[in-house]
Amino acid sequence: MTNHLLRIATRKSPLALWQAEYVASRLQAAHPGLRVELVGMTTRGDKLLDAPLAKVGGKGLFVKELEQGMLEGVADIAVHSMKDVPVEFPEGLHLAAILERDDPRDALVSTRYRNFAELPADARIGTSSLRRQCQLKSRLPACTLYDLRGNVNTRLAKLDAGEFDAIVLAAAGLKRLGLHGRIAETLAPEHSLPAIGQGAIGVECRSEDTRTNALLEPLHHQPTAWCVLAERAMNRRLNGGCQVPIAGFAQREGDTLRLRGLVGNPDGSGIIEAEATGHVSAAEALGEQVAEELLGYGADEILRRVYAAPQRQ
Numbered sequence: 001m002t003n004h005l006l007r008i009a010t011r012k013s014p015l016a017l018w019q020a021e022y023v024a025s026r027l028q029a030a031h032p033g034l035r036v037e038l039v040g041m042t043t044r045g046d047k048l049l050d051a052p053l054a055k056v057g058g059k060g061l062f063v064k065e066l067e068q069g070m071l072e073g074v075a076d077i078a079v080h081s082m083k084d085v086p087v088e089f090p091e092g093l094h095l096a097a098i099l100e101r102d103d104p105r106d107a108l109v110s111t112r113y114r115n116f117a118e119l120p121a122d123a124r125i126g127t128s129s130l131r132r133q134c135q136l137k138s139r140l141p142a143c144t145l146y147d148l149r150g151n152v153n154t155r156l157a158k159l160d161a162g163e164f165d166a167i168v169l170a171a172a173g174l175k176r177l178g179l180h181g182r183i184a185e186t187l188a189p190e191h192s193l194p195a196i197g198q199g200a201i202g203v204e205c206r207s208e209d210t211r212t213n214a215l216l217e218p219l220h221h222q223p224t225a226w227c228v229l230a231e232r233a234m235n236r237r238l239n240g241g242c243q244v245p246i247a248g249f250a251q252r253e254g255d256t257l258r259l260r261g262l263v264g265n266p267d268g269s270g271i272i273e274a275e276a277t278g279h280v281s282a283a284e285a286l287g288e289q290v291a292e293e294l295l296g297y298g299a300d301e302i303l304r305r306v307y308a309a310p311q312r313q
């Protein structure tokens, strides 16, 4: 194409940089001659990674500064893990492309045990995700959960230092960082229903920037977009933020989407599940339908309690 420059806003964690570089290489493959540059930024979420509080709250902790960069014109696109992207976008920005989803599942990592079944009943497990905590507790009620924040390498280092029997991370993140070999067991959705958007990379840009929107078009993967749209519609209806025990996972077969949703207490009690199938053209309606079903079973009660709970140490 042209030798025009496209600037990518990205966080500076190894995973964020991998994802930004991956998008850069996909863009260059689709548009020979295109010049691409990464603009590294620090988000509030990054600054809070070392904070003792697990529940730092707030939506879009990892994306706001990147969005500001695009609005101010210091960058043209931002690359995100869809899992971390709030359901609403600021005025003037939109999601231009969702890339084909990688492995959406959670992964158990352990230096002592080969799989989940081998874990002792009182296993010490590290994860700060209320969604993972809820499902782990329901499957292994006597386990003790420990707060585990930081980027992927920090979390693995804490496991290696012997602080836990196992930790749970997204399989996609481990694979992208070349750490696939660290996975003891990839957890089936029946055992650990993934987070909304997990494993999918999204690219945001200025809505009016026709040139950039056109450049991103070949990267878009419609089947993934349908799935993520259904999951996000469910989350929007549940009013879910990033620190809530909500799981949502859609899969496509032909023209049909199957969406499974789960809400539960962080202590593993009161898990509510719902699922529905629908046509790909009605992805949002499917998400709302599953959300309504969850709400009908009392999901709002659980979510209210979680929001009202004191912050964990």
Ligand SMILES: NCc1[nH]cc(CCC(=O)O)c1CC(=O)O
Residues within 6 Å of the ligand: 081, 082, 083, 084, 168, 169, 170, 171, 172, 173, 197, 198, 199, 200, 201
């Ligand atoms: N919350 C952080 C985060 N955001 C996206 C991923 C993994 C990559 C992905 O889901 O695309 C991770 C790490 C993890 O949960 O282990």
